[in-house]
Amino acid sequence: MEIRTKSIPGKEAGVFAGLDETLELLQNTGMSVWSIPEGSLFLPYEPVMIVEGLYRSFSPMETPLLGFICQASGIATKARIITRAAKDKPVFHFGSRRMHPAIAPMIGRSAYIGGCDGVAVTKTAKMLGLEPVGTIPHALILLLEDSTTATGMFEEIFGDKINTVALVDTFGDEKFEALENADLTEGLNAVRLDTPSSRRGSMLQIAKEVRWELDLHGFQDVDIFISGGLNENTIPELNEIASAYGVGTSISNAPVVDYSLDIVEIEGEPIAKRGKRSGAKQLYVCDKCGNREVTPWNVDELNCPVCGRPMSKQLVKMIEDGKIIADDRSAQEIKEYSLQNSIEVEEE
Numbered sequence: 001m002e003i004r005t006k007s008i009p010g011k012e013a014g015v016f017a018g019l020d021e022t023l024e025l026l027q028n029t030g031m032s033v034w035s036i037p038e039g040s041l042f043l044p045y046e047p048v049m050i051v052e053g054l055y056r057s058f059s060p061m062e063t064p065l066l067g068f069i070c071q072a073s074g075i076a077t078k079a080r081i082i083t084r085a086a087k088d089k090p091v092f093h094f095g096s097r098r099m100h101p102a103i104a105p106m107i108g109r110s111a112y113i114g115g116c117d118g119v120a121v122t123k124t125a126k127m128l129g130l131e132p133v134g135t136i137p138h139a140l141i142l143l144l145e146d147s148t149t150a151t152g153m154f155e156e157i158f159g160d161k162i163n164t165v166a167l168v169d170t171f172g173d174e175k176f177e178a179l180e181n182a183d184l185t186e187g188l189n190a191v192r193l194d195t196p197s198s199r200r201g202s203m204l205q206i207a208k209e210v211r212w213e214l215d216l217h218g219f220q221d222v223d224i225f226i227s228g229g230l231n232e233n234t235i236p237e238l239n240e241i242a243s244a245y246g247v248g249t250s251i252s253n254a255p256v257v258d259y260s261l262d263i264v265e266i267e268g269e270p271i272a273k274r275g276k277r278s279g280a281k282q283l284y285v286c287d288k289c290g291n292r293e294v295t296p297w298n299v300d301e302l303n304c305p306v307c308g309r310p311m312s313k314q315l316v317k318m319i320e321d322g323k324i325i326a327d328d329r330s331a332q333e334i335k336e337y338s339l340q341n342s343i344e345v346e347e348e
Contacts, residue, residue: 001050001051001055001058001062001261001262001264002047002049002050002261002262002276002280002281003047003048003050003051003066003069003259003260003261004044004045004046004047004048004260005044005045005048005257005258005259005260006044006045006260007044007258008042008043008044008077008257009074009077009078009254009255009256009257010077010078010081010232011081011345012077012080012081012084012343012345013041013042013043013077013342013343013345014041014042014043014073014257015039015041015073015076015079015080015113015114015338016035016036016037016038016039016040016041016042016048016069016076017038017039017069017072017073017075017076017109017110017113017114018038018068018069018070018071018072018073018106018110019035019037019038019318020038020109021072022035022049022065022068022069023318023319023324023326025061025064025065025068026051026061026319026322027322027323027324028322028323029053029057029061029322030053030054030057030321030322031051031052031053031057031058031319031321031322032051032052032317032319032320032321032322033049033051033052033317033318033319034049034050034052034315034317034318035048035049035050035315035318036048036049036283036315036316037316037329037334037337038113038329038334039076039113039334039335039337039338039341040337040338040341041338041341041342041343042283043292043343043345045294046283046294047281047282047283047294047315048069048259048315049069049315050280050281050297050315051065051261055263062261065261066259066261069257069259070256070257070258070259071103071106071110071256072106072110073110073256073257073259074254074255074256074257075106075107075110075111075114075251075252075254076110076111076113076114076338077114077254077257078114078250078251078254078255079091079093079110079111079112079113079114079115079116079251080114080338081232082230082231082232082235082247082250082251083115083116083117084115084232085232085233085235085236086235086239086245087239089239089242089243089244089245090117090118090243090244090245091115091116091117091244091245091247092116092117092118092119092120092133092244092245092246092247093107093108093111093112093116093119093120093247093248093251093252094120094134094227094246094247094248095107095247095248095249095250095251095252095253096108096119096121096124096252097248098248098249098252098253099252099253104121104123105121105123105124105127107124107251107252108120108121108124108125108127108128109124109127109128109331111251111252112128112130112331112335113331113334113335113338114251114335114338115335115338115339116247116251117133118130118132118133119132119133120132120133120134120246127331128331128332129330129331129332135165135167135192135225135246136150136151136154136165136166136167136192137167138167138170138194140154141170141171146171147166147167147168147170147171147172147177147180147181148166148177148180148181148184148185151164151166151167151181151184151185151188152184152185155185155186155187155188159187163189163190164185164187164189164190165188165189165190165191165192165225166178166181166182166185166188166190166191166192167191167192167194168181168191168192168193168210169193169194169195169199174191174193174195174206174209175210175213177191178191178210178213178214178222179213179214179217179219182214182217182219182222183217188219188222189222190222190223190224190225190243190244191210191214191222191223191224191225192224192225192226192227192246193206193207193210193224193225193226193227193228194226194227194228194246195228196228197228197229203226203228203234203238204237204238204241207224207226207238207241207242208241210224211224211241223243223244224241224242224243225242225245225246226238226241226242226244226245226246227245227246227247227248228246229249229250230245230246230247230250231247231250232250235247262276264276264277264278264279264280265278265279265280279296279297280296280297281296281297282294282295282296282297282299282313282314282315283313283314283315284299284302284311284312284313284314285311285312285314286304286306286307286309286310286311286312287309287310287311287312288304288307288309289304289306289307289309290342290343290344291304291305291306291307291311292343293305293311
């Protein structure tokens with residue numbers, strides 16, 4: 001069986017994720033699995049996984065397997081798109097509250113692999129070996145009836161361990177609340193703008209106004225953290241002002257990568273349904289120029305038709321006869337591997 005997709009949401013390469021759960025699903029089943037490493041980038045029509053085994057034993061696992069990688073890859077791909085839009089500004093994943101809590105760890109892990117710098121859910125952060133990330137909530141300010149009181153209390157209790165970020169749009173004008181918090185909180189690191197769209201007008205102009213006033217009054221070291229309905233289209237214009245972003249729904253509710261799984265070979269004989277290429281396939285990538293080629297499985301070596309250099313096989317054995325043989329990699333290692341790779345996708 002071969003897994004691939006005909007399209008990838010967005011205008012960039014996909015990020016392959018969900019392999020961790022897939023290997024757990026298929027271990028001790030007698031199957032053998034070849035796959036591109038988790039965190040790898042891929043393009044439409046490239047095989048990302050090959051599963052070999054008795055189909056009767058495999059068929060009950062087909063639906064959960066696709067569920068694992070379709071959603072995880074979609075989230076990781078969207079996270080990469082958004083973090084690339086933010087350029088060198090940190091992006092923190094705030095979107096787990098938009099999805100069922102049972103899958104929050106998967107969402108956060110996939111977002112992190114795709115490029116996010118941190119996650120808000122404590123359980124997910126611990127699973128990833130990270131500290132959870134967040135700011136003062138509106139609830140604290142509402143209960144204390146004042147933004148500066150909430151910020152001051154947070155600074156007094158946690159300021160020696162955690163950066164203090166004031167939320168400055170609960171009751172009053174962002175500019176004045178930012179100045180009040182900066183003036184009254186000695187260790188203030190940043191202010192957070194989370195203004196609802198019904199009061200917003202232009203987030204960019206609000207951020208510019210806040211930045212101007214902070215700078216004018218001597219608070220050049222106070223950063224601006226922006227959240228609230230952000231995506232790859234709204235972030236680029238904010239990069240000149242923002243120091244970091246909190247992004248939620250657009251990542252957690254990312255479109256899935258629509259992988260399909262098809263039989264392409266039976267007992268060594270190539271066979272596939274209409275619209276699919278029969279036979280097992282390998283994906284080769286040139287380490288020199290980045291050229292990519294899909295070949296029949298029995299092609300053992302390939303020189304790049306573009307630059308003539310040797311190309312490397314991308315599908316590697318992960319499970320052999322039901323036993324996981326792949327190296328166990330941490331989420332940090334997978335993320336670093338993913339960020340080291342790039343594919344320039346031509347605009348249509």
